[in-house]
Amino acid sequence: MIIGSHVSFKKDTQLVGSVNEALGYGSTTFMFYTGAPQNTSRQPINDDLTKEAMEIMKKNNIDINNVVVHAPYIINLASNNDFAVTFLKEELKRVEQLGMTKLVLHPGSSVKLSKEEGIKNIIDNLNKVGKSNVLILLETMAGKGTELGKTFEEIKEIIDNVDYPLGVCLDTCHINDAGYDLNNFDEVLDLFDKIIGLKHLKCVHVNDSKNLINTHKDRHENIGYGTIGFDNLIKIIYHEKLKNIPKILETPYVSISDDSKERMYPPYKFEIEMILNKKFNKNLINDIRNYYK
Ligand code: FE
Numbered sequence: 001m002i003i004g005s006h007v008s009f010k011k012d013t014q015l016v017g018s019v020n021e022a023l024g025y026g027s028t029t030f031m032f033y034t035g036a037p038q039n040t041s042r043q044p045i046n047d048d049l050t051k052e053a054m055e056i057m058k059k060n061n062i063d064i065n066n067v068v069v070h071a072p073y074i075i076n077l078a079s080n081n082d083f084a085v086t087f088l089k090e091e092l093k094r095v096e097q098l099g100m101t102k103l104v105l106h107p108g109s110s111v112k113l114s115k116e117e118g119i120k121n122i123i124d125n126l127n128k129v130g131k132s133n134v135l136i137l138l139e140t141m142a143g144k145g146t147e148l149g150k151t152f153e154e155i156k157e158i159i160d161n162v163d164y165p166l167g168v169c170l171d172t173c174h175i176n177d178a179g180y181d182l183n184n185f186d187e188v189l190d191l192f193d194k195i196i197g198l199k200h201l202k203c204v205h206v207n208d209s210k211n212l213i214n215t216h217k218d219r220h221e222n223i224g225y226g227t228i229g230f231d232n233l234i235k236i237i238y239h240e241k242l243k244n245i246p247k248i249l250e251t252p253y254v255s256i257s258d259d260s261k262e263r264m265y266p267p268y269k270f271e272i273e274m275i276l277n278k279k280f281n282k283n284l285i286n287d288i289r290n291y292y293k
Pocket residue numbers: 070104106139
């Protein structure tokens with residue numbers, strides 16, 4: 001099982017910190033942002049730390065081809081400005097310098113443009129960015145606000161018109177919120193195959209959802225605690241056709257108050273345990289509290 005979670009990438013420890021955090025959760029892969037997800041300020045990569053991280057990964061059988069980087073979610077390729085293009089080019093260089101092969105990208109939001117203009121900008125801007133050694137994975141979106149990439153058809157249109165190969169990252173919370181029924185995942189996957197092609201699928205973001213199908217909200221929930229439910233998520237995670245694809249948790253940190261202080265703790269160690277045991281843990285919050293206190 002290739003499973004892991006979103007982990008941090010800190011200034012002083014960079015990739016070494018990320019790998020060690022992932023191993024602490026019992027992960028066999030991980031995902032990280034090269035800085036804060038919500039801004040584009042980035043530190044130079046420390047190659048010594050990268051080398052050290054590679055050794056730790058090798059020792060623990062983490063394949064770099066299963067590790068994914070996530071681009072900051074504020075860059076908007078659907079807009080007309082060149083900043084997103086310049087930033088994405090730089091980001092791809094950073095990803096390559098870190099020895100990584102895949103970058104997950106939110107396609108963009110049309111904001112005041114029409115859907116068609118937004119998609120055209122995404123295509124033009126990805127063509128301006130150009131081919132690199134890093135495979136860009138377009139993420140399926142919830143359709144919150146004016147987000148593009150909320151249907152398989154929109155993703156397909158981008159892939160067909162960009163002049164180099166692209167992959168796809170399927171986010172379970174997002175497709176639920178976008179209107180795909182995960183009670184019938186086989187049908188959803190067949191549809192994905194028919195419209196986009198399964199060969200493009202390179203990563204699955206495994207998240208439960210706080211909201212009902214087709215609500216276009218994009219609020220992630222802990223595994224088994226949302227509207228998708230534990231059994232449906234297990235079916236997806238263990239699906240034969242997704243066997244060799246990395247599964248990444250982006251579920252919310254759990255807020256626990258002790259001594260009148262409110263602290264946030266990562267749920268990943270316990271969610272990964274649930275998944276590997278295929279057994280829902282209704283005491284998740286308590287287990288997290290006891291572990292981290
Ligand atoms: Fe994302």
